[in-house]
Amino acid sequence: MKRDDAPALLDTTRVLPPQPISEDVLAEKYLKDDERTIDDLYRRVARALASVEAEPLRPEWEAKFLANLQAGAIGAGRIMSAAGTGLEATLINCFVQPVGDCIQGRDDDGLPGIYEALREAAETMRRGGGVGYDFSAIRPRGAEVRATASLASGPCSYMDVFDHSCATVESAGARRGAQMGVLRIDHPDVLEFITAKRTPGRWSNFNVSVGVNDAFMRTLAEGGSWDLVHRARPGAALIEAGAHQREDGLWVYRSIAASQLWDTVMRSAYDFAEPGILFLDTIDRENNLRWCEKITATNPCGEQPLPAYGCCDLGPVVLTRFVRHAFGYGGTPAFDFEGFERAVATQVRALDNVLDLTHWPLPQQQDEARAKRRIGVGFTGLGDTLVMMQLRYDREEGRQLAAQIAERMRDAAYAASVDLAIEKGAFPKFEAGPYLDQGTFASRLPQALKDRIRTHGIRNSHLLSIAPTGTVSLAFADNASNGIEPAFSWTYRRKKREGDGSRTEYEVMDHAWRLYGSLGGDTTRLPEYFVSALEMDAGSHLAMMAAVQPFIDTAISKTVNVAVDYPYDDFKDLYRQAWQSGLKGLATYRPNTILGAVLEAGPAAAAEPSPAKSDPMRAVIGSRPRGALPAVAEKISYWTQEGEQTLYIVVSFLPVEGGQERAIEFFMPVGQSGESQQWITSSMRLLSLAARGGFLDRALADMRKVAWDRGPVRLGTFQRADGAQVPLWHDSEVAAIAYAVQNIIARRQGQSADAAAAPPLATAPAPSAVMPGAKCPECGARAMIRKDGCEYCTSCGHLGACG
Secondary structure, rough: OOOOOOOOOOOOHHOOOOOHHHHHHHHHOOOOOOOOOOOHHHHHHHHHHHHOOOHHHHHHHHHHHHHHHHHHHHHHHHHHHHHHOOOOOOOOEEEEEOOOOOOOOEEOOOOOOOHHHHHHHHHHOOOOOOEEEEOOOOOOOOOEHHHHHHHHHHHHHHHHHHHHHHHHOEEEEHOOOEEEEEEEOOOOOHHHHHHHHHOOOOOOEEEEEEEEEOOOOOOOOOOEEEEEOOOOEHHHHHHOOOOEOOOOEEEEEEEEEHHHEEEEEEEEHHHHHOOEEEEHHHHHHHHHOOOOOOOOOOOOOOOOOOOOOEEEOOOEEEHHHHHEEEHHHOOOOOOOOHHHHHHHHHHHHHHHHHHHHOOOOHHHHHHHHHHHHOOOOEEEEEHHHHHHHHOOOOHHHHHHHHHHHHHHHHHHHHHHHHHHHHHHHHOOOOOOOHHOOOOHHHHHOOOHHHHHHHHOOOOOOOEEEEEEOHHHHHOOOOOOOOOOOOOOOOOEEEEEEEOOOOOEEEEEEEEEHHHHHHOOOOOOOOOOOOOOOHHOOHHHHHHHHHHHHHHOOOOEEOEEEEOOOOOOHHHHHHHHHHOOOOEEEEEEEOOOOOHHHHOOOOOOOOOOOOOOOOOOOOOOOOOOOOOOOOEEEEEEEEOOEEEEEEEEEEEEEEOOOOOOOEEEEEEOOOOOOOHHHHHHHHHHHHHHHHHOOOOHEEEEEEEEOOOOOHHHHHHHHEEOOOOOOOEEEOOOOOHHHHHHHHHHHHHHOOOOOOOOOOOOOOOOOOOOOOOOOEEOOOOOOEEEEOOOEEEEEEOOOOOOEOO
């Protein structure tokens, strides 16, 4: 499409007023008490970033940082929320922290003992940071513990402790800390680690990844046997069973066919979406500091492989701000590389200043950061940018532009860091020889840049990272596509409950879709370059990562979406391709019935036969119809043992014959923080499949039966026979969310929800303390006690049998 009579667009975002959803997220998560506009926030952040400059330069850099924020070079969520507020909260999103092979103190390698590591993690999460760990140092189950003449319980048992600790530590700004747990592929307990999350409720505060080395991948290709090893001596029973010491001093606890071990990993990833994979030798080989540090873990989202006490100091640049003549209006679409490079250069200085501005939860984190000055300039909105450039995300021309953007970002960032080194000094651990040694990321830089680094040094050891941007994109980028991802949905409707009990409904739009319509495009018949995440195959997701990774010195956070019917052998081959392509890790997601069974803590329900096609509300729908669908979004608030929880759920509807609407798609907008995001996202995708398969009612009813061991969940109220409104309790978050979805559908269809299936949703005040007991048959709370010889519910007052 081309419109030569349309005006040239210098900044595509400035032609659109802000969306209500963006204003809401901005107000709820980022604006402080005295701030009313986004520019108020930008001024606060710019002033804070400039405060660490030499005093005569502060006004100049405050103005430059403000202009760069307004141009689209924003900070990660912690920076935008806490910079300049005076809170003792870190501006750093995530850390990696070590865990040693002892209980207290330090182990033989100087690593903190398990409970000291737990204390450090709790302090970090309390200040607002997520944490990644490598648990491989901990001796396996059944190893000798000479000090106590006992046997070790293994790293998985201690991960249980870390998981429960995370659930109880509320970090700064009411943001619960995320965690990543890593175990090496050669650790004797790796099979337990791989399958641990098949147990309902286990490690719900963890993402998990297996650390895989090149030797394993070669052994796998050769069909060989793989040793599971540790330096700790096995107990007598294991030695009697065949455990033995190798020539290198490590103890072989057992050997297993590499193919059998890999199949266990792949089956878990295929059916349960975890574990992810980290390619440790690739990470080490390309590391600019491989000569002075060892990396064995990543931050919780995987975009930052980090050494002990390393941090994620992140700041994405909004790519859509640099598209000129979007969709061909006013001329041929173009990307303003020069403007983008200027923004990247200023962003380097801003993030370098964060390292001197932030509050550090631990002194070791401060020492590590200031010795190496790692930062992570990245981008967001790639999917929308390609759409605006009239390029498909899943084709070679789209990947070529993405790679070009990443390459220009790399060169601009490294050049700016050299300039900073000339002005402020290189990072303290800099040594030109090993930094530029053959094989490091820096060794692939243009020769002119390498010559400058050799001469002047460089301010930051690492400079680039592609992170998930979450609510940052929603609040500051007009709901542009998230990070490197393509858009998930083009538009939906959201209902918001107001203080007086009324509801306001408005439309939420993807930025590219919204801009296209504002320029006169027909949004009911979108061009073929409007391709969403669910409309492309898994290979296309992987190919985009492979195109961009060579220009990113850390890593990329991205999920490769896999269709439910994707062949298992092809799925396994994705990971082999990822390793061969030089990726540093891979995470996949495939919706399936087993994931539903995990949530239900029981066997998977048998598939129901397809309903008769004559019923438009139950006919099988092969795939999601193209284009926009009417939808609603609701903010769901409910209460668990940890307090109030909040999330947004979106339901899209398909008009069918007879003037009806049928729910066919469910999702949770990306970037919502909290431990529940991953399984809720999984549940929404599974409900979408159930809806299109014609058995949505059964799926929701099954979800309402799910129970967990973490106490009742409060959502909604119901009316007793005497007219009193009392709280409604559910056996799990799964059940509560299913109840909320039933209500959304019922209200959309203009029906009264069936009282047995979904009593009317109502907002109630925070629950008062109740006494724990048996489950109440009336309200569902586990609060039935014996009182005066009778069964009495301390939550709703229900009186049961009397003895």
